[in-house]
Each structure stands twice: as structure tokens, then as C-alpha cells.
Amino acid sequence: MNTPDILKDTVVFLAAAVISVPLSKKLGLGSILGYLLAGICIGPWVLGFIGDPEGLLHFSEFGVVMFLFLVGLELKPSRLWAMRSDILGTGLAQVLFTSAAVAAATYAFTADWRLSAMAGMALSLSSTAMALQAIQERNILSTPAGEKSFSVLLFQDLAVIPMLAIVPLMAPLASGTVTPEALSAGELGAAASLWTFVKPVAVIAGIIAAGLVLTRPLFRIIASSGVREIFTATSLLLVVGIAVLMDSVGMSMALGTFLAGVLLSESEYRHELEANIEPFKSLLLGLFFISVGMSLDPTPITSSPVQVTGAVAGLMLLKGVILFGIARFRRMDNSQSLTSACLLAQASEFAFVLFGMARMNGVLDASSVSFLNVVVTLSMLLTPLVIIAHDLVNRRLFRVVPKAGPQESFHNLEDSGIIIAGYGRVGQIVSRFLHTCHFSATVLDHDPTHIEMIRKFGYKVYYGDVTRLDLLEQAGMARARMFICAIDDPDQALAAVDLVQKHFPHVQILSRCRNLSHLFGLMERKIAFASRETFSSALEIGVEALRHLGFSHYRAVRVSQRFRRLDEIGNDSLYAASRADQDISSIARAARTQLEEQLRSENAVFLEHPDRGWS
Amino acid sequence: MTARKILLNFFHPYPTRSHIGRPLRDAAAGVPGVVVNDLYETSPDFFIDVKAEQGRLLAADVVIMQHPMYWYSCPSLMKEWIDVVLEHGFAYGVGGTALAGKGWLSCLTTGGGAEAYTHEGSNRFTIRELLAPFEQTARLCGMRYLQPFVVHGSGRLGSADVERSCKQYQELIGLLRTGSIESLEVKPDEHT
Numbered sequence: 055m056n057t058p059d060i061l062k063d064t065v066v067f068l069a070a071a072v073i074s075v076p077l078s079k080k081l082g083l084g085s086i087l088g089y090l091l092a093g094i095c096i097g098p099w100v101l102g103f104i105g106d107p108e109g110l111l112h113f114s115e116f117g118v119v120m121f122l123f124l125v126g127l128e129l130k131p132s133r134l135w136a137m138r139s140d141i142l143g144t145g146l147a148q149v150l151f152t153s154a155a156v157a158a159a160t161y162a163f164t165a166d167w168r169l170s171a172m173a174g175m176a177l178s179l180s181s182t183a184m185a186l187q188a189i190q191e192r193n194i195l196s197t198p199a200g201e202k203s204f205s206v207l208l209f210q211d212l213a214v215i216p217m218l219a220i221v222p223l224m225a226p227l228a229s230g231t232v233t234p235e236a237l238s239a240g241e242l243g244a245a246a247s248l249w250t251f252v253k254p255v256a257v258i259a260g261i262i263a264a265g266l267v268l269t270r271p272l273f274r275i276i277a278s279s280g281v282r283e284i285f286t287a288t289s290l291l292l293v294v295g296i297a298v299l300m301d302s303v304g305m306s307m308a309l310g311t312f313l314a315g316v317l318l319s320e321s322e323y324r325h326e327l328e329a330n331i332e333p334f335k336s337l338l339l340g341l342f343f344i345s346v347g348m349s350l351d352p353t354p355i356t357s358s359p360v361q362v363t364g365a366v367a368g369l370m371l372l373k374g375v376i377l378f379g380i381a382r383f384r385r386m387d388n389s390q391s392l393t394s395a396c397l398l399a400q401a402s403e404f405a406f407v408l409f410g411m412a413r414m415n416g417v418l419d420a421s422s423v424s425f426l427n428v429v430v431t432l433s434m435l436l437t438p439l440v441i442i443a444h445d446l447v448n449r450r451l452f453r454v455v456p457k458a459g460p461q462e463s464f465h466n467l468e469d470s471g472i473i474i475a476g477y478g479r480v481g482q483i484v485s486r487f488l489h490t491c492h493f494s495a496t497v498l499d500h501d502p503t504h505i506e507m508i509r510k511f512g513y514k515v516y517y518g519d520v521t522r523l524d525l526l527e528q529a530g531m532a533r534a535r536m537f538i539c540a541i542d543d544p545d546q547a548l549a550a551v552d553l554v555q556k557h558f559p560h561v562q563i564l565s566r567c568r569n570l571s572h573l574f575g576l577m578e579r580k581i582a583f584a585s586r587e588t589f590s591s592a593l594e595i596g597v598e599a600l601r602h603l604g605f606s607h608y609r610a611v612r613v614s615q616r617f618r619r620l621d622e623i624g625n626d627s628l629y630a631a632s633r634a635d636q637d638i639s640s641i642a643r644a645a646r647t648q649l650e651e652q653l654r655s656e657n658a659v660f661l662e663h664p665d666r667g668w669s
Numbered sequence: 670m671t672a673r674k675i676l677l678n679f680f681h682p683y684p685t686r687s688h689i690g691r692p693l694r695d696a697a698a699g700v701p702g703v704v705v706n707d708l709y710e711t712s713p714d715f716f717i718d719v720k721a722e723q724g725r726l727l728a729a730d731v732v733i734m735q736h737p738m739y740w741y742s743c744p745s746l747m748k749e750w751i752d753v754v755l756e757h758g759f760a761y762g763v764g765g766t767a768l769a770g771k772g773w774l775s776c777l778t779t780g781g782g783a784e785a786y787t788h789e790g791s792n793r794f795t796i797r798e799l800l801a802p803f804e805q806t807a808r809l810c811g812m813r814y815l816q817p818f819v820v821h822g823s824g825r826l827g828s829a830d831v832e833r834s835c836k837q838y839q840e841l842i843g844l845l846r847t848g849s850i851e852s853l854e855v856k857p858d859e860h861t
């Protein structure tokens with residue numbers, strides 16, 4: 055029986071990843087290098103398990119696409135706006151200077167202006183996937199180096215648009231003569247390029263408009279269906295759909311999904327989207343790095359090793375120095391500038407696209423493209439090593455130690471470290487009350503119509519199911535100090551409490567409880583505090599009833615306080631009895647009778663002298 | 670002159686059990702120009718609305734603090750009232766002149782007889798001495814401390830006694846309304 059190729063390939067990929075990644079991590083080389091090496095091994099030139107790396111590269115680019123979506127989700131639009139000077143300033147400077155420098159250097163060696171121009175443009179870009187992955191692994195996104203690098207990467211994504219337009223314009227005319235056909239072809243080319251500019255802008259505008267208007271109702275409808283996997287499907291559809299749309303107009307897919315992510319970063323569905331996309335992103339990103347490794351064609355290396363080495367070293371040095379210079383110019387300190395330079399010194403996978411396009415348009419020949427591709431791939435392969443070297447230098451020179459912490463999200467957890475599950479009648483009061491004392495909690499709820507209504511009042515609520523571990527993680531439970539369970543359904547509430555206690559034992563748990571059995575469940579789990587949701591209100595009504603029946607206010611209040619205390623004691627003994635497996639119902643009945651008798655026997659004295667104090 | 674406005678702050682946790690306190694309060698309520706403020710009724714959970722209380726004080730010229738003597742002092746809610754209502758900057762201290770010149774009358778009901786409240790008696794201290802904290806509180810707030818109205822032996826009062834005391838209380842209040850306050854004032858160096 056013939057196993058379809060895709061299954062065979064999948065086995066190969068997974069095996070390669072499973073073997074190489076743990077190994078490379080053990081050796082301190084990081085996971086990316088592991089994936090890259092795995093790719094090289096299984097690719098057509100070494101072990102030859104996989105035949106066609108290019109199709110794979112395009113498919114696994116979705117890993118990068120999803121990655122950028124998640125990054126966008128964590129980035130508030132206001133923060134993005136605040137970064138605009140970095141994006142347009144540092145980013146523009148980097149692209150311009152690097153393109154110019156690389157082009158000049160290439161021209162000095164080859165005297166071919168087309169080759170120089172293409173090399174300059176394409177090699178000025180850096181690999182978003184590698185740089186961002188390194189940033190996130192080291193938790194440095196909020197440092198100057200992280201922010202600057204991120205801004206530069208964002209600008210590069212924008213710079214791609216004019217580059218794509220320029221490539222066809224560089225196509226050489228037929229030998230010498232200016233023919234009408236060539237002219238009109240040139241004109242057509244120009245017109246096509248203009249359209250190439252307009253289309254992307256229109257698409258971006260369309261995405262923004264749709265994102266602002268359509269997504270919320272869409273998600274609400276899907277979420278109301280209650281079928282969890284459909285929400286996952288919708289998340290994927292959103293990401294892949296936007297990516298495809300952007301691709302169809304020749305734009306960077308990752309830019310589109312990044313924008314979509316930013317638009318949704320304020321949405322109540324953010325945590326749910328993150329939880330859904332994250333597993334796909336991790337796997338696909340790994341696959342992406344594997345396919346980069348696989349596309350390393352060693353022919354140029356073997357035929358002209360000196361040139362290749364020189365080109366790669368030269369490129370990375372040039373880019374690094376320019377980046378360092380720009381960073382210092384923008385007043386970043388030495389250590390941060392060095393970090394920035396090391397993160398972005400490599401070439402981008404997008405260069406493959408540009409070179410491929412150049413070849414199709416006759417701007418470059420096959421051997422040039424092959425050479426350039428090798429340079430790109432090698433620079434990417436070297437990046438993890440460069441970064442490791444940078445860590446060492448940083449430690450020695452600047453005494454900076456990189457922190458390898460869990461993935462830090464910008465605003466996943468409100469500063470107070472409080473997470474409230476359930477935003478119904480209980481959750482709202484607790485949240486409002488804490489808010490007045492300057493403690494803002496992250497609030498999660500599972501009812502989309504409810505959330506929509508609440509959000510109109512300006513409250514910040516996120517959609518999510520707290521009985522799911524991945525959602526709790528996304529919401530920031532690892533760094534929370536308190537979990538307030540305000541869910542009304544006792545089974546769900548206890549499930550959530552169990553989950554939190556199991557995976558986040560350091561978190562204090564406070565819970566509402568619906569009835570006695572729920573209370574006993576909570577007492578058994580020894581949470582910090584449980585409150586019977588209707589008891590106090592009922593007692594308040596009782597106090598008012600007594601007042602209307604002639605009791606003075608103070609007397610009524612005092613009686614109710616005693617009643618509450620006695621009831622609590624009764625519950626404690628009931629709980630003890632339940633644990634001893636005794637028959638609760640009869641004990642409950644006995645306890646109630648006892649309580650009434652106690653109050654009534656005190657009554658004779660009680661009604662006249664509720665407090666046996668003075669007089 | 671226009672009649673003075675009287676605020677009666679009444680402190681009794683169980684007025685239904687009260688022999689003399691409640692009748693006195695009801696008698697005072699019958700005098701025009703008297704506002705009765707029953708603190709155990711309005712603040713049974715000991716949460717006092719400070720702004721509202723201060724507003725009442727500002728609107729009054731004479732403040733009567735009526736309470737039974739509990740353990741040689743006042744019921745705890747009255748202490749709470751004193752602690753939270755008489756704020757720095759309102760009642761005393763820098764800018765604390767809101768109560769300056771207003772009268773303070775302690776209206777006190779005791780279980781023990783008059784003879785007990787002497788140096789030789791069972792309670793060993795005089796009423797003046799036992800009311801010293803309240804007197805000094807009033808003085809610090811710039812108020813005029815008036816001769817307290819005291820009814821002793823509350824448990825042994827017959828209805829005629831109660832009626833007589835109520836009448837006396839009403840007359841005193843009438844005096845506070847339109848008469849001379851100086852005559853009622855206790856001079857600081859006076860010893861009774």
C-alpha cells in the first residue's frame with residue numbers, strides 16, 4: 055500500500071525536529087539552530103529525504119505569519135503609534151543606508167548595476183522570524199534594543215511594497231533597439247507598477263475597516279454557538295484568510311496579519327485567539343526554520359567558497375556596523391546597540407522572493423540568484439551563533455545577563471495580579487470595588503452577549519473559558535497572585551479552582567459559592583475564602599423585615615450578626631459530619647432545629663437584653 | 670434675638686429598655702426648634718456619615734449629647750462619633766473653628782443615686798470629674814461647656830419622677846433656645 059508522500063514527509067519532519075531540537079538546546083545553541091540543522095540534514099543535498107523544499111518554504115511561512123499575528127495581538131495600537139518615529143526614522147535610515155552600502159560594495163566587486171541594486175534592496179531586509187524569536191526567547195521586547203529592532207522590522211515589512219514594484223522596472227530592454235513592443239511593454243510595466251502601489255493600500259484599508267466593524271459581531275455569533283473548535287477554526291480562517299489576501303496583492307502576509315493582530319489587541323476575544331493560534335504557530339514556525347535549512351544549495355559554496363564566505367561575512371559586518379551606528383545615533387547605549395546590530399545582521403527570507411521575482415523578470419541570471427540565496431541562507435544559519443556570541447560579549451564587556459523567562463506579554467496581566475473569572479452579578483461588584491481601591495483586575499467571562507453588553511459600559515472583559523489551562527496561561531496566571539472565582543455554575547467553578555490549584559499553587563483563591571455542597575467542595579479544597587452568594591442579601595432583607603415589625607435598627611442588626619455567626623458554626627460542624635460520611639440531611643435538620651432553639655431560648659432574655667452588657 | 674437651634678444627639682442602643690432616656694428624648698422632641706438625631710438608629714453598623722453629622726453640627730447653635738452612663742463613660746457609638754466627626758481642621762486645630770462659640774450640653778442618666786457620685790460615695794468620683802473628657806473635648810473645640818443635665822437613679826424612678834424630669838428638661842431646652850447661655854456655662858476653674 056502506498057503511503058501518500060505528505061504523510062511520509064511529515065514523519066521525516068517530526069523525526070528531524072524531535073532529534074535535533076533537544077540536542078541543540080542541550081548544547082546551548084537554541085532551538086532555531088536545531089531546526090535549521092535538521093532542515094539541512096533532511097534536505098535534498100545531504101540525506102535527501104525531502105525533494106522539494108521551496109513549496110514547503112512557502113507553506114511553512116504561515117508559521118511566521120501566525121507569529122506576527124500573535125505579536126500584533128499583544129501590541130496596543132497606542133503603543134504602535136508611539137513607535138512611529140522609530141519605525142519611520144530608524145527603520146527608514148536602516149533600509150536606505152544598508153541598501154546603499156551593500157549596493158556600492160557589490161558594484162565594487164561586480165560592476166553590474168542591476169545585481170548591485172537588487173542585492174542592496176533585498177539584503178537590507180532582516181529576518182523577522184529569527185529576530186523576533188530571539189527577542190521573545192530573551193524577553194527583551196520592552197528594552198530599547200528590542201523595541202528599536204521591532205520598529206526596524208516593521209518598517210522593512212512596509213518597505214517591501216516599493217521594492218516589489220521596482221523589480222519589474224529594472225528588467226533590461228531587448229538588445230539596444232527601442233521597439234514599440236518594448237516601449238508599450240515598458241509602459242504597461244509602469245502602469246502595472248502604479249497599480250501595484252494602489253492595490254496594497256486599498257487592501258490594508260479594507261482589512262482595517264473590516265477588522266474594526268466585522269470581527270466583533272462575527273466572534274460573538276461564533277462564540278454563542280458554544281462549539282469550541284469552531285472558534286478555533288474561525289481564528290485560523292481569519293489569520294490564513296488575511297495572509298492569502300495580502301499575498302494576492304503581492305504584499306507581505308505577515309504585515310497583514312500583524313495589522314489584524316493590532317486591531318484585535320483590544321478585543322475581548324484576544325486571549326481566546328492567542329490560545330487558539332499559539333500551538334499552530336509554534337509548530338509551523340519550527341517547520342519554517344526546517345525548510346530554510348532545507349533550501350541551502352551548497353553548489354556555490356563548493357564552487358566559490360572564498361566569495362561566499364567573503365560575501366556572508368561582509369554582509370553581516372556591514373549591516374551590523376550600520377545598525378550599530380544608527381542605534382548609537384539614536385542615543386542607545388553600547389550594549390543595547392550591539393544587541394540590536396546582532397539581532398538584525400542577517401538577511402531576510404523575503405530576499406528569496408525578491409530574487410525569484412528578479413529572475414523571472416530577467417533582472418538577474420540563475421547563477422547570481424543561486425549565489426545570493428546561499429548568502430541569505432548562510433547568514434540566517436549564522437544568526438543563532440552570532441546571538442550566542444553576542445550574549446558572551448555582553449556578559450564580558452557589559453556585564454549584562456540575558457533573562458530566559460517565560461514569554462512575556464505586553465499587557466496580558468493587569469498590574470494588580472488579580473484575575474476574576476466570571477463577570478456576572480458577583481464578579482462585577484468585586485471588580486468595581488477593587489477598582490475603586492486602585493486594583494484593576496483581568497476579568498474573564500464565557501458569555502459573548504454578556505461581554506458585549508458589559509463592554510458598552512466601558513468595562514474591560516476578555517472572552518474565555520477558565521476551565522481551559524491554555525486560556526488561564528494566556529491570561530497570565532503564572533504571574534498572578536489572586537484568583538477570584540465568580541462563576542455561578544458550581545461544577546464549572548470547582549473545575550476552575552482545581553485547575554488553578556494544580557498548575558498555579560502559589561495563587562490565592564477566593565470564590566463565591568452557590569449552595570452548601572458547593573461550599574463543602576470549596577472547604578475541602580482549602581481555598582482562602584468562600585462566600586455564600588445569597589446569604590448576606592437574605593439577612594439584610596431579614597433585618598429590614600424586623601425593623602418593619604417594630605425592632606429598632608440596632609437591635610435588628612445585632613440579632614442578624616449573631617444569626618450569621620451561629621450559622622457559620624453550624625456549617626462547620628455540618629462539614630465535619632459530611633467528611634465523616636455521616637448522613638447530612640438529618641444532621642442538617644438537627645442543626646437547624648438546634649439553631650432555632652438556641653435563638654429562641656435566648657429570646658426571652660434576648661429580646662429584652664440582646665447584649666448582656668451594662669444596665 | 671432669634672431662637673437658637675438645638676441639635677439633640679441621642680445615644681442609646683436599646684431605647685425600648687430605657688426608663689428615663691427615651692422619655693427625655695421624646696420630651697425634647699416636643700420642643701420646637703429641636704432636631705433629634707438618634708445615632709444607634711441611623712448608624713447601627715457603626716459607619717457614621719461624617720459629612721452629614723458635621724452638617725448637622727454646623728446648622729446648630731447648641732449641641733445636646735444625651736446618653737446613659739455606661740461604665741463611667743458613654744456608649745461606644747458616642748465615642749465613635751466623637752472620634753470620627755470632630756475632625757482636625759473642622760472641630761479643632763488649624764482652621765478647625767466650625768464649632769467655636771456653640772454650646773455643649775451633656776445630658777446624662779445614671780443608674781446610681783446622686784450620693785454615689787461623691788468622693789465618699791461608692792463611685793468615688795463626682796459627675797464633673799467623670800465627665801472631664803467630654804468637658805475638655807468641648808473646650809478644645811472652642812465650645813461653651815454648659816452645666817450638665819443629670820438624672821440619677823434611673824431604675825428607681827416612678828412615673829411622677831420621670832414626668833418631673835421631662836418637664837425640667839424641656840424648661841432647660843427652652844432656656845437654651847431664648848435665654849442667656851452665660852448663666853449656664855461652667856467656668857473652667859469652677860469645681861463642683
